[in-house]
Amino acid sequence: MSTVIRFDSVSKHYPRYHHLSGGIKNFLFNLPKSIRGLREDRFKALEEISFSINSGESVAFVGRNGAGKSTTLGLIAQVLKPTTGQVTVSRRVSPLLELGGGFHPDLSGIENIQLNGVLMGLSRKQVKSRMEAIIDFAELGEFIDQPIRTYSSGMLSRLGFSVIANLDPEILLIDEVLAVGDASFQEKCLKKISEFKKSGVTIVLVSHSENDILRVCDRAIWIENHRLRMDGPAGDVMTGYRDSVSHP
Amino acid sequence: MNELRRYYDIIFVLTQKELRTRYKNLGLGYIWSLANPLAYSAVYYFVFKFVMKVKVDCFPLFLISALFPWQWFSNSVGVAWITYLGNAPLIKKVIFPRNLLPFVVSFQDMLHFLASVPIIFLFMAIYSKPFTWWLIPGIPLLSVIQFAYTYSLGLAISSVNLFFRDLEKLVGVFMTFLFYLTPIVYSSDMVPEAYRPYTVLNPVAPLMMSWRLLFFEGRMDPGLLGLSVVYGILFLVVSHLIYRKLVWRFAEVL
Ligand SMILES: Nc1ncnc2c1ncn2[C@@H]1O[C@H](COP(=O)(O)OP(=O)(O)O)[C@@H](O)[C@H]1O
Numbered sequence: 001m002s003t004v005i006r007f008d009s010v011s012k013h014y015p016r017y018h019h020l021s022g023g024i025k026n027f028l029f030n031l032p033k034s035i036r037g038l039r040e041d042r043f044k045a046l047e048e049i050s051f052s053i054n055s056g057e058s059v060a061f062v063g064r065n066g067a068g069k070s071t072t073l074g075l076i077a078q079v080l081k082p083t084t085g086q087v088t089v090s091r092r093v094s095p096l097l098e099l100g101g102g103f104h105p106d107l108s109g110i111e112n113i114q115l116n117g118v119l120m121g122l123s124r125k126q127v128k129s130r131m132e133a134i135i136d137f138a139e140l141g142e143f144i145d146q147p148i149r150t151y152s153s154g155m156l157s158r159l160g161f162s163v164i165a166n167l168d169p170e171i172l173l174i175d176e177v178l179a180v181g182d183a184s185f186q187e188k189c190l191k192k193i194s195e196f197k198k199s200g201v202t203i204v205l206v207s208h209s210e211n212d213i214l215r216v217c218d219r220a221i222w223i224e225n226h227r228l229r230m231d232g233p234a235g236d237v238m239t240g241y242r243d244s245v246s247h248p
Numbered sequence: 249m250n251e252l253r254r255y256y257d258i259i260f261v262l263t264q265k266e267l268r269t270r271y272k273n274l275g276l277g278y279i280w281s282l283a284n285p286l287a288y289s290a291v292y293y294f295v296f297k298f299v300m301k302v303k304v305d306c307f308p309l310f311l312i313s314a315l316f317p318w319q320w321f322s323n324s325v326g327v328a329w330i331t332y333l334g335n336a337p338l339i340k341k342v343i344f345p346r347n348l349l350p351f352v353v354s355f356q357d358m359l360h361f362l363a364s365v366p367i368i369f370l371f372m373a374i375y376s377k378p379f380t381w382w383l384i385p386g387i388p389l390l391s392v393i394q395f396a397y398t399y400s401l402g403l404a405i406s407s408v409n410l411f412f413r414d415l416e417k418l419v420g421v422f423m424t425f426l427f428y429l430t431p432i433v434y435s436s437d438m439v440p441e442a443y444r445p446y447t448v449l450n451p452v453a454p455l456m457m458s459w460r461l462l463f464f465e466g467r468m469d470p471g472l473l474g475l476s477v478v479y480g481i482l483f484l485v486v487s488h489l490i491y492r493k494l495v496w497r498f499a500e501v502l
């Protein structure tokens with residue numbers, strides 16, 4: 001078993017960018033105050049998180065809204081950099097799959113698949129040869145030719161998941177997308193995720209559905225108040241988390 | 249090799265995306281890329297020829313030989329602020345070399361300019377200007393240099409604009425100044441002798457002067473060319489320093 005994701009006392013602090021929102025003029029007129037604001041007034045989204053995930057494991061992140069789950073996934077996807085500590089990811093990681101998707105509103109479903117397939121690591125040839133499979137999986141009917149501006153959030157998550165389902169990820173990152181699909185599509189996605197799991201893909205899932213988590217994941221990590229509260233077998237962690245939510 | 253192939257594919261799909269989102273209709277897009285600089289040319293022609301009565305031979309050719317390249321420059325720099333802002337979903341979710349985005353945008357603007365070069369040729373023919381051999385190395389060379397300018401500025405502006413969203417307005421004001429400080433509607437020898445040496449402190453000046461020299465007199469000047477190359481390299485270096493410092497925060501501010 002080799003480690004594929006490793007967090008060594010990782011903290012992520014966000015500067016309060018509202019110090020910049022006044023624009024250049026305000027920034028320059030209040031220069032010392034602005035710089036002090038950016039330096040010192042920071043929001044601590046994650047504090048001293050350490051864990052490691054082995055190849056082929058499937059891990060759920062749970063916690064309240066704003067606990068720091070998406071931030072953790074962003075760090076794994078490497079679109080974010082930690083403020084202190086070290087994040088090591090030693091495999092090809094899928095793009096972050098979350099609500100809204102990495103999509104362009106004015107392009108049609110098909111055009112988005114072409115764009116995203118390539119940005120997510122496929123060659124143009126591969127995208128072409130998988131196009132049919134992707135469209136079939138999405139089951140969007142004629143909407144596949146419409147600009148995705150006109151999609152509902154469930155349809156967007158269908159499109160997003162279908163592209164991902166046809167990549168060859170080594171690490172799959174899924175952030176709360178399953179929740180907005182309808183029951184039959186959720187079922188289809190869970191099946192696909194299980195297939196990935198069987199073929200040895202490492203899965204990192206953020207979800208608020210205990211059922212989904214217990215079905216897909218062997219292990220869960222509970223983040224509370226931006227710190228790691230519990231890390232262990234999914235069943236145990238979910239029991240602990242459920243208790244804390246019902247008796248705060 | 250694989251790496252190159254991947255870059256090629258990314259540039260290809262991003263270009264396709266730009267074409268699809270910027271111009272819904274390719275034919276109209278092409279006409280627009282001609283109509284826009286021509287319309288400006290017509291206005292300046294009217295003002296400077298008829299109202300201000302500037303005495304320059306072959307004034308229309310004189311005008312467009314620098315105004316067309318300027319239009320490329322100013323369009324490219326003028327829309328740069330939106331490059332990263334408009335691609336927020338991509339930047340927040342997928343890792344790919346982010347500098348390819350401004351690269352693709354500037355590349356397209358260059359193609360638009362090249363598509364308008366035949367019009368300059370037409371005016372050269374009308375005024376019986378010589379088509380010298382210099383045009384063959386000259387156009388690609390100056391285009392590459394100008395591409396270095398527009399790509400660099402685009403990279404720097406779109407990066408910084410994520411943090412300071414009012415940069416766009418400052419750039420607009422600045423471009424107006426720059427237009428009148430660059431020998432475009434006038435020629436560099438109309439500048440009073442005492443100020444003339446300072447003209448080339450403006451990085452855009454040697455480039456626009458080179459374009460005009462090429463189309464108007466059919467030659468190139470090594471001094472102006474060398475200076476533009478130096479400015480181009482300087483822009484590339486500085487903009488990449490800025491970009492490298494800011495790029496890992498892009499996903500945070502979007
Ligand atoms: N780009 C950002 N800038 C500033 N604060 C942020 C940013 N992204 C997230 N945060 C803050 O960090 C905390 C954790 O956010 P997130 O990881 O999205 O939580 P979760 O996914 O667990 O609901 C939240 O309080 C959120 O407001």
Ligand SMILES: [Mg+2]
Nearest residue numbers: 069070071175
């Ligand atoms: Mg979240």
